[in-house]
Amino acid sequence: MPVYQQLAAILRERIERGDLPPNRPIPSVARLQQEYGLARGTILHTVRVLVDEGLVYVVPGKGTFVKEP
């Protein structure tokens, strides 16, 4: 499985578990880069997947937030 899919799965799990609650920001791209040792592009790819799935939404200049279920 591609890394960006693996990371998407991890974040999905963290959201469903409540570790990342609704209307709260998920870790920033830079933070996720550090946490998982991945490149910026890969993080952005992952976030794009979650956005397309409707799990999170982006507020430019502020962050990426978990949608309500």
Add this chain to the structure above:
Amino acid sequence: MPVYQQLAAILRERIERGDLPPNRPIPSVARLQQEYGLARGTILHTVRVLVDEGLVYVVPGKGTFVKEP
């Protein structure tokens, strides 16, 4: 060599030459953008390099200053 490394080298040289003296602010991010025609992110990257090297220190809201040798 990456642009941010090139700019870091230029500023290092200006510091060592005394063009940018200790305890005085280096040009602001906006100023460096204009002077060198670079993007904000690239300037910030460069400053981060110099901070990590211990050549300068940042005072948020005021500026970036040259450390004493």
Add this chain to the structure above:
DNA sequence: GCCCATTTGTACGTATGTATG
């Protein structure tokens, strides 16, 4: 105390180049 300009900090979007399988 309040507004405003300046400056740094943080964050996402997009594009390009390189390397690998």
Add this chain to the structure above:
DNA sequence: GCATACATACGTACAAATGGG
């Protein structure tokens, strides 16, 4: 050739700290 992944660079937006009027 293509998808994946990393590094770099530019663009834009919002936020916080500082200082002057």
